[in-house]
Amino acid sequence: xxxxxxxxxxxxxxxxxxxxxxxxxxxxxxxxxxxxxxxxxxxxxxxxxxxxxxxxxxxxxxxxxxxxxxxxxxxxxxxxxxxxxxxxxxxxxxxxxxxxxxxxxxxxxxxxxxxxxxxxxxxxxxxxxxxxxxxxxxxxxxxxxxxxxxxxxxxxxxxxxxxxxxxxxxxxxxxxxxxxxxxxxxxxxxxxxxxxxxxxxxxxxxxxxxxxxxxxxxxxxxxxxxxxxxxxxxxxxxxxxxxxxxxxxxxxxxxxxxxxxxxxxxxxxxxxxxxxxxxxxxxxxxxxxxxxxxxxxxxxxxxxxxxxxxxxxxxxxxxxxxxxxxxxxxxxxxxxxxxxxxxxxxxxxxxxxxxxxxxxxxxxxxxxxxxxxxxxxxxxxxxxxx
Amino acid sequence: xxxxxxxxxxxxxxxxxxxxxxxxxxxxxxxxxxxxxxxxxxxxxxxxxxxxxxxxxxxxxxxxxxxxxxxxxxxxxxxxxxxxxxxxxxxxxxxxxxxxxxxxxxxxxxxxxxxxxxxxxxxxxxxxxxxxxxxxxxxxxxxxxxxxxxxxxxxxxxxxxxxxxxxxxxxxxxxxxxxxxxxxxxxxxxxxxxxxxxxxxxxxxxxxxxxxxxxxxxxxxxxxxxxxxxxxxxxxxxxxxxxxxxxxxxxxxxxxxxxxxxxxxxxxxxxxxxxxxxxxxxxxxxxxxxxxxxxxxxxxxxxxxxxxxxxxxxxxxxxxxxxxxxxxxxxxxxxxxxxxxxxxxxxxxxxxxxxxxxxxxxxxxxxxxx
Numbered sequence: 001x002x003x004x005x006x007x008x009x010x011x012x013x014x015x016x017x018x019x020x021x022x023x024x025x026x027x028x029x030x031x032x033x034x035x036x037x038x039x040x041x042x043x044x045x046x047x048x049x050x051x052x053x054x055x056x057x058x059x060x061x062x063x064x065x066x067x068x069x070x071x072x073x074x075x076x077x078x079x080x081x082x083x084x085x086x087x088x089x090x091x092x093x094x095x096x097x098x099x100x101x102x103x104x105x106x107x108x109x110x111x112x113x114x115x116x117x118x119x120x121x122x123x124x125x126x127x128x129x130x131x132x133x134x135x136x137x138x139x140x141x142x143x144x145x146x147x148x149x150x151x152x153x154x155x156x157x158x159x160x161x162x163x164x165x166x167x168x169x170x171x172x173x174x175x176x177x178x179x180x181x182x183x184x185x186x187x188x189x190x191x192x193x194x195x196x197x198x199x200x201x202x203x204x205x206x207x208x209x210x211x212x213x214x215x216x217x218x219x220x221x222x223x224x225x226x227x228x229x230x231x232x233x234x235x236x237x238x239x240x241x242x243x244x245x246x247x248x249x250x251x252x253x254x255x256x257x258x259x260x261x262x263x264x265x266x267x268x269x270x271x272x273x274x275x276x277x278x279x280x281x282x283x284x285x286x287x288x289x290x291x292x293x294x295x296x297x298x299x300x301x302x303x304x305x306x307x308x309x310x311x312x313x314x315x316x317x318x319x320x321x322x323x324x325x326x327x328x329x330x331x332x333x334x335x336x337x338x339x340x341x342x343x344x345x346x347x348x349x350x351x352x353x354x355x356x357x358x359x360x361x362x363x364x365x366x367x368x369x370x371x372x373x374x375x376x377x378x379x380x381x382x383x384x385x386x
Numbered sequence: 387x388x389x390x391x392x393x394x395x396x397x398x399x400x401x402x403x404x405x406x407x408x409x410x411x412x413x414x415x416x417x418x419x420x421x422x423x424x425x426x427x428x429x430x431x432x433x434x435x436x437x438x439x440x441x442x443x444x445x446x447x448x449x450x451x452x453x454x455x456x457x458x459x460x461x462x463x464x465x466x467x468x469x470x471x472x473x474x475x476x477x478x479x480x481x482x483x484x485x486x487x488x489x490x491x492x493x494x495x496x497x498x499x500x501x502x503x504x505x506x507x508x509x510x511x512x513x514x515x516x517x518x519x520x521x522x523x524x525x526x527x528x529x530x531x532x533x534x535x536x537x538x539x540x541x542x543x544x545x546x547x548x549x550x551x552x553x554x555x556x557x558x559x560x561x562x563x564x565x566x567x568x569x570x571x572x573x574x575x576x577x578x579x580x581x582x583x584x585x586x587x588x589x590x591x592x593x594x595x596x597x598x599x600x601x602x603x604x605x606x607x608x609x610x611x612x613x614x615x616x617x618x619x620x621x622x623x624x625x626x627x628x629x630x631x632x633x634x635x636x637x638x639x640x641x642x643x644x645x646x647x648x649x650x651x652x653x654x655x656x657x658x659x660x661x662x663x664x665x666x667x668x669x670x671x672x673x674x675x676x677x678x679x680x681x682x683x684x685x686x687x688x689x690x691x692x693x694x695x696x697x698x699x700x701x702x703x704x705x706x707x708x709x710x711x712x713x714x715x716x717x718x719x720x721x722x723x724x725x726x727x728x729x730x731x732x733x734x735x736x737x738x739x740x741x742x743x744x745x746x747x748x749x750x751x752x753x754x755x756x
Binding site (some may be wrong): 038039042043049050053054056057058059060061062063064065107109113126132133134135136138140141143146147148151152153154155157158160161162169171173174175176177180181182183184186187203207215239273295297299300302303306307308311315316321322324325326327329330333344347348351352354358381 | 531705
């Protein structure tokens with residue numbers, strides 16, 4: 001009885017001891033960060049600036065695309081179509097061309113993105129032979145944009161045609177009622193905010209941890225830490241705590257900004273939004289840890305985690321380009337990008353506002369990535385540096 | 387004097403076990419993978435169908451929609467609510483709901499309703515998929531019309547034939563669009579980040595003090611730092627040209643010489659910018675984060691991924707100060723449209739302005755005394 005009590009006390013004292021040691025390590029890491037004011041300012045300010053810039057500026061929406069009109073008929077129908085193109089927010093008619101030679105000219109100067117060309121006797125053909133043509137000549141140097149331009153223009157022309165059909169009371173009309181779910185104003189920010197969240201959290205976390213550890217190696221202070229009685233796992237944990245805290249601050253500022261400034265809704269549960277973000281931050285931190293076990297110098301660590309990860313995250317996470325349009329191989333590769341799963345989950349939670357049962361898969365994948373990365377890095381983490 | 391300084395820089399780069407591999411490996415990886423990813427074409431839209439009518443016509447409509455090539459039938463639901471569920475779980479992107487009495491209404495009253503609901507979290511995808519569906523519907527109704535009254539009434543129908551034509555890139559090949567821009571990104575990353583870390587790493591190592599006590603003047607010092615990145619930049623660019631030509635079969639319509647000329651100027655812009663940041667930083671960490679901050683903004687606001695014309699006015703003004711924008715324009719114009727030097731004078735002056743600005747700044751901000 002006596003013995004067991006004693007044993008318990010000892011055990012407790014040991015735990016308290018370890019906790020104390022651990023906390024003093026955490027404190028040390030916080031000092032490291034707070035002492036470097038400039039880096040801290042960047043770390044906390046960067047997400048704010050970026051989310052504002054990207055929220056407003058990064059969009060693929062068509063807005064006021066400059067087009068030119070080449071109209072050989074100049075009749076009531078062509079007038080009305082041009083008016084409707086002009087009235088839409090997508091297009092601005094900036095030039096009226098008089099000869100077909102001008103078409104080449106305006107494209108080469110890069111002044112307009114699309115030319116709308118009507119043939120002769122447009123209205124006449126339309127009403128009598130029922131065969132009137134419009135040519136949409138688009139500058140396809142940017143294929144994405146040109147497809148969208150011709151798509152939207154065709155849409156406007158088709159709705160004009162349907163208007164005519166209604167006027168003429170043509171039979172067999174199908175009238176579609178279109179419902180835009182979740183984002184009725186088609187705002188680009190709804191799509192990009194989750195992407196930017198993934199990008200910023202991923203890169204900042206990975207960079208911070210990888211540099212912090214490799215730096216100690218390079219400076220030689222890692223030897224000192226490893227020689228202390230505390231276990232290596234606590235050293236690493238102590239490094240992760242401050243960066244985790246910083247990332248949570250960043251996450252909060254991103255969410256507040258996107259809600260109040262960009263007016264992106266938070267339709268789903270805030271609790272689960274926070275939960276999945278924490279998991280994602282943990283994945284990013286452990287990825288940084290993993291990089292630090294490969295890299296020997298700060299330059300290498302930074303170049304891998306800052307420069308090396310930037311493009312894959314931007315391009316393969318579905319942030320800008322839809323993953324389902326990629327070739328099979330790339331779709332497969334995109335599965336190993338953690339940001340892909342996070343962005344997917346955030347879109348569902350934040351904008352679609354669905355329940356947690358729809359993001360379980362994303363969550364499970366992120367969790368297993370975390371476990372995998374942390375196990376490998378701890379195994380590779382060398383207690384002896386030489 | 388400068389010869390030895392340059393020799394020193396090269397030795398420092400080559401001695402690092404990682405840098406030479408990065409300089410060769412990164413362009414190869416990026417050129418092999420990235421051009422395939424940059425595709426915004428909306429394909430394989432996942433379609434969920436709710437057919438409340440189950441008539442000959444409704445079934446024909448479903449068949450027409452699924453065989454159109456745009457849509458990929460992933461779900462058939464019994465009610466609109468159930469179909470909505472499949473959008474929530476990501477199983478479908480768009481729902482086509484056919485009302486009861488679709489066929490009856492179409493034949494008797496001449497007008498029938500259907501409902502299209504699209505997931506518009508991605509606004510472009512949502513609106514394009516609903517407009518594809520609209521086109522299929524109007525196609526379908528004109529099919530039916532033709533069956534009921536062949537020729538006779540056909541003449542009175544106002545039908546507009548829209549013919550799109552895509553200039554400069556008739557096959558709408560995204561790789562043609564991305565490859566030249568990727569070269570710009572690679573140049574920016576490699577010849578931007580490396581100089582940004584350069585001077586500050588000498589500061590952290592303490593070797594900068596040795597430079598400071600030599601009679602080397604500031605101009606020579608900065609020049610010796612710039613030249614190796616020039617060489618690196620041209621190496622990277624040449625690797626890229628090779629990949630573009632042999633892997634993607636993309637050759638510039640314009641002259642390679644123009645591209646090399648502009649690249650030479652552009653490398654000086656980013657390297658100069660990197661050196662400025664390096665001069666102001668105390669640790670590599672600072673330099674890295676500052677550089678990262680700017681590069682990310684510069685890349686995303688350059689018109690590389692998303693068009694500048696879609697940006698709001700204030701953002702368009704910001705892009706005037708973005709050197710990447712000008713160089714991407716040059717690359718795309720020379721590669722795709724075959725523009726010649728005379729078409730590119732604006733870009734030339736803009737880039738030269740940046741060169742003078744950043745490199746003067748780099749020379750001034752380098753201080754030999756603490």
